[in-house]
Amino acid sequence: MSSDASDFDPDRLSSLQFPEMPYTYSERDVALYALGIGACARDAVDADELKYVYHENGQQSIQVLPTFAALFSLGGLKFEVPGLQYDPRLLLHGQQYIEIYKPLPTNASLNNTVTVAGLHDKGKAAIVEMETKSYEKDSGALLCMNRTTVFLRGAGGFSKSSHPFSYSNYPKDKGSSVKIPKGQPFAVFEDCTLPSQALLYRLSGDYNPLHSDPMIAKIAGFTSPILHGLCTLGFAVRAIIKCICRGDSNMVKCISGRFLLHVYPGETLVTEMWLEGSRVIYQTKVKERSRAVLSGYVDLHGLSSSL
Ligand SMILES: CCCCCCC[C@@H](O)CC(=O)SCCNC(=O)CCNC(=O)[C@H](O)C(C)(C)COP(=O)(O)OP(=O)(O)OC[C@H]1O[C@@H](n2cnc3c(N)ncnc32)[C@H](O)[C@@H]1OP(=O)(O)O
Numbered sequence: 001m002s003s004d005a006s007d008f009d010p011d012r013l014s015s016l017q018f019p020e021m022p023y024t025y026s027e028r029d030v031a032l033y034a035l036g037i038g039a040c041a042r043d044a045v046d047a048d049e050l051k052y053v054y055h056e057n058g059q060q061s062i063q064v065l066p067t068f069a070a071l072f073s074l075g076g077l078k079f080e081v082p083g084l085q086y087d088p089r090l091l092l093h094g095q096q097y098i099e100i101y102k103p104l105p106t107n108a109s110l111n112n113t114v115t116v117a118g119l120h121d122k123g124k125a126a127i128v129e130m131e132t133k134s135y136e137k138d139s140g141a142l143l144c145m146n147r148t149t150v151f152l153r154g155a156g157g158f159s160k161s162s163h164p165f166s167y168s169n170y171p172k173d174k175g176s177s178v179k180i181p182k183g184q185p186f187a188v189f190e191d192c193t194l195p196s197q198a199l200l201y202r203l204s205g206d207y208n209p210l211h212s213d214p215m216i217a218k219i220a221g222f223t224s225p226i227l228h229g230l231c232t233l234g235f236a237v238r239a240i241i242k243c244i245c246r247g248d249s250n251m252v253k254c255i256s257g258r259f260l261l262h263v264y265p266g267e268t269l270v271t272e273m274w275l276e277g278s279r280v281i282y283q284t285k286v287k288e289r290s291r292a293v294l295s296g297y298v299d300l301h302g303l304s305s306s307l
Helices: 027-036 066-077 197-204 214-219 229-243
Strands: 021-025 091-100 108-121 125-136 142-153 166-168 187-192 252-259 268-276 279-286 291-300
Touching (some): 021 066, 027 229, 066 091, 066 142, 066 252, 091 229, 108 142, 197 229, 229 252, 229 268
Antiparallel strands (some): 091 142, 091 252, 108 125, 125 142, 187 268, 279 291
């Protein structure tokens, strides 16, 4: 479904207004999310992960994994940009960038503001970047920011082909692809996803049928439903918290990931990690197909020099 170039007006982009989106979550949502990204799947009493699903050692509230913040951006899934038409069945999640400004509370009521952070005409596809800022309702404090990049196959060509449209409201180096170091990784973590992983993960709020409906998956070009990109990202960041943060998820400051290839539920994810100062560069591969499916970086607070 290619868009008609005559309908697209770049001047209208900056003035686009999206309604504020409330988002409320409870401790139950936090625990369900942790299970959805594989916490405690191999070991129900995992010393690093039980705290994400249970009040371990009498702790007052369960802890929240930093990638939970990505769920706040899902309300923007049904976005509309005037002059850009796309088939939602062909949408793929391209990238996710998350900044966390304070530890996520176990339950909260938030107000999300959504803006278009970028739009690019790639000819065969359109790339849309949506920025979501999440504020705590009571205090008004800014909790986190998400930048979600979606890759809309077949929706390119909406601008004049002699000068394809490209706009970003942030510096180019933020949230794009990373260079994987040549040396041996500092740590490697292997984790199996369940055949039912996407069915479990969707209960956290992304009900896109691409992840559950065999017919829709075929129309989208896959042999069967694929895993949510944010589920794969959750597995990768959980591996980094385990291997590098020694289980302390509050060390995570910022997360960037680019989805390189789809994952089928049931496949094994192998995450390789390299340290560059307080930055962890990572790459996740599907073991069965020996293919990289995700790469990016995670910036950490207070990384111990003893590592
Ligand atoms: C607001 C809230 C929204 C929430 C949305 C979440 C909804 C979810 O339910 C949906 C999902 O989770 S889908 C599952 C996760 N995602 C995937 O599996 C996609 C995996 N990636 C691919 O298949 C290809 O990289 C593919 C197909 C993406 C690109 O591959 P190619 O077509 O081969 O592209 P290529 O020719 O290499 O590059 C063309 C231009 O596009 C840029 N680009 C490539 N991959 C990108 C990516 N992953 N993200 C962003 N940009 C990307 C390239 O840089 C290139 O641009 P340029 O020519 O300027 O270099």
